[in-house]
Amino acid sequence: MAKKRVLTVEVLHEILKKNNKELYEAVVKREEAIKSQCDDKIKEVEYKLGVESGEALLLLNLIYYLEGKIELRQIV
Template sequence: MAKTRVLTVEVLHEILKKNNKELYEAVVKREEAIKSGCDDKIKEVEYKLGVESGEALLLLNLIYYLEGKVDVEEIV
């Protein structure tokens, strides 16, 4: 029987660290902006991520989904 796998934000971070350092750094910048609590800074970081890379925007949406902030219908 196949083992059920679960994708968490932590697992996603580990995958990114090993496979795509640029996207990983983008995610880290987003999290730092969130910790700062400044909405303008968060929006600026997310805007830059989205403009610079469609992959980064998709990744952000996936992280939001895993964090329970958005539903699948909001991503697709």
């Protein structure tokens, strides 16, 4: 029987580290902004993520989905 695969934020981080360092660094900056609890800084980082790359926006939405912040229908 095939092993069921689970996509987590941690798995996404590992994929990014190996495949797209720029996106990985952007995600890390977003997480640092969230830890600082400064809403303006979070919005600025997320804005830059979304504007600079469609890939980044999709990735950000996937992370939001995995964190339970948005529903699948909001992505597709």
